[in-house]
Amino acid sequence: MVNIAIMGHGVVGSGVVEVILSHKESILRHAHEELNIQYILDRREFPDSPLADRFTKNFEDIVTDDSVSVVVEVMGGLHPAFDFVSRCLCAGKSVVTSNKELVAAKGAELLALAREHGVNFLFEASVGGGIPIIRPLDQCLAANNVLEISGILNGTTNFILSKMIDEGMEFADALALAQKLGYAERDPSADVDGHDACRKICILASLAFGSHVYPEQVHTEGISGLTLADVDYARAWGGEIKLVGRVKKLEDGSLYILVCPMFVPESNQLSHIDGVFNGVMVTGDAVDDVLFYGQGAGKLPTASAVAADVIDCVKHTHAPKYLFWEDNAPKNYVTSHLDVPVSLYVRGHMPDEVSEQIGDLFGEICLLATEDTPEQEVAFITPRMPERELRDKLAELEQTGAQIQTTVRVLERDGRSA
């Protein structure tokens, strides 16, 4: 029997308890040990829990109990999670977390601590909820050089965009619905502004390429500026607007990494990921495109990924898995997105004499039209060139009287994703 402790008894934490108690047979079959939840750390009281006698408000109970070999951190936030996790690792306990903020900010440091103390630090649930992605990326793709990862990493924004796309709902209404259904927080900015997706692409980039990438290094845009017009133009173009987290290794070894709304062509599997679902597309030099799809959040899906990590810790007590990356990125490891060639979707209002100049300014553009295109509204896809050049040309266009309303990057059709 293996003693574990669970720090946090919110949505995910209570889900972990539920999954462990209701899957004893399956866990025994895989872990070859029973799991005993020895402590649950929470400031609140849960007198009606079947494990009411295991609750504690004192972290010291956990870290000083040598019988506890695996600790689950599902409190969220950086503090006190970082302090607690560090101390558990130093005390020789393996730690499992679903806390993407923690892994994105402190992953390299915590992985180094885990290695130093010969224990595991696992975080499958920090990206994609219940979808297996961290472990397959680390293990199954060990014989690949990863070229690129593109993902729909946030279920809340994907739900909102799906409502806009499928039901013609305005952004504000779709957000209100997401809040009503419990998919979005009262303060939705972490989701809507792309910060949640940013943490996840940082974790994936760090794991795939070996050097820690911090959220502050990643150009991040949210979806609050998108309108139904943009959604319609995306469809007229032959795809959907999705909030995409993307990292690509460039030829000089640096990373092109960003989070932003993108026009995703229908031929790309990511365009078919709807509602609260997540999808992560990994491109390796040998395996080509591989996609992982499922519920990116939610109590039981996330809890099942946490429980699977706990089982893995139990199986590997004497052979840590050494999932690893370092805080060793060279200078300019993250390239400015402005230096990388891209196509932009552009929507704006302009007098006819201005719109007639667009072709001269950008070269071969693709004009888009929908049934509802208002007069003097122009929407087009630019040719591919360094984003800085495109931005300069757009500024020039504005000086001649155009009002640019939205620009969205295009996920290029590179022929891989059939």
Added chain:
Amino acid sequence: MVNIAIMGHGVVGSGVVEVILSHKESILRHAHEELNIQYILDRREFPDSPLADRFTKNFEDIVTDDSVSVVVEVMGGLHPAFDFVSRCLCAGKSVVTSNKELVAAKGAELLALAREHGVNFLFEASVGGGIPIIRPLDQCLAANNVLEISGILNGTTNFILSKMIDEGMEFADALALAQKLGYAERDPSADVDGHDACRKICILASLAFGSHVYPEQVHTEGISGLTLADVDYARAWGGEIKLVGRVKKLEDGSLYILVCPMFVPESNQLSHIDGVFNGVMVTGDAVDDVLFYGQGAGKLPTASAVAADVIDCVKHTHAPKYLFWEDNAPKNYVTSHLDVPVSLYVRGHMPDEVSEQIGDLFGEICLLATEDTPEQEVAFITPRMPERELRDKLAELEQTGAQIQTTVRVLERDGRSA
């Protein structure tokens, strides 16, 4: 440094050599050891290979060399693969294979041998080529009770169906194209008749539910009877025809497992898997639906999965992974598909007075029509009832003068796959 041997130097075998030689850095990072290809077993000569001096025609060289700790079997077929793999495991060597025929027929036996000798027997590449599926199913879903697995498991038939669906190509022409492009064998029956998909769903079912399921136990239908009319009716209904391998645990603990063409609704991710790609949807009680997607075959994708397994063997030399199932299925473990409720798509020719009776016979049906529906052709979806009852009713319909041309099962819209 770890010495390995590779048995077979065909498409996959030469791919394994290529992947190992071209990913030394990534392999070292994950395995913490270099891999040395000590032997390659093949009856042919390869004087131009960079490893020409490693070739042998004698299996005894490999099995008697104690310095070899991992053996890759990529010869295919049951004999002599089964004998060679058994002897390697008994000699204390871990074995990695891509041979689905071997795993589907002898998996339980070989897993027992591996456990007995404290070594690994891994076969990630046997299902879904390069797509990570075996390992995620075993590890990440350890905290789930698997309810169902549905997959597009054969790229050749999916390519043929995609050509029929997207380009209106007749079955025979699409098959000829697949053969020309090297996706189909000169004798295409293993793919076209569903036997390849059957082996794969047997492997997935055995792993997910713990008891070996043999291909002979699985009702298997191929795609050679499908016409463009069926493809069109599927679209009129709101989906696509796909060759699906499916296993579902029934309430009494028995399995409903079969391989057959199915009408897949557009709302199900499997309907969007086109061309030579594969996709496997796993439904767990905690994680809900998870989909794994990628190239299900091909030299380098498959080779990269084999190489990842080799790396895993190296990492777990002293702690076998115990991926496991047993040959312990109770009597009637596999339920007759005729006893399970299903909806059928039915297409036939019949006089008007016969077609008018369909509603009386089946209850509430859904009539389908396309632009090209010929006179006296009738296509409809039956209500859901035990398949045996549906077959009885169809026989009755034929007695009154109907000619039934095709029946295809419907993958029910169960509201899970949004």
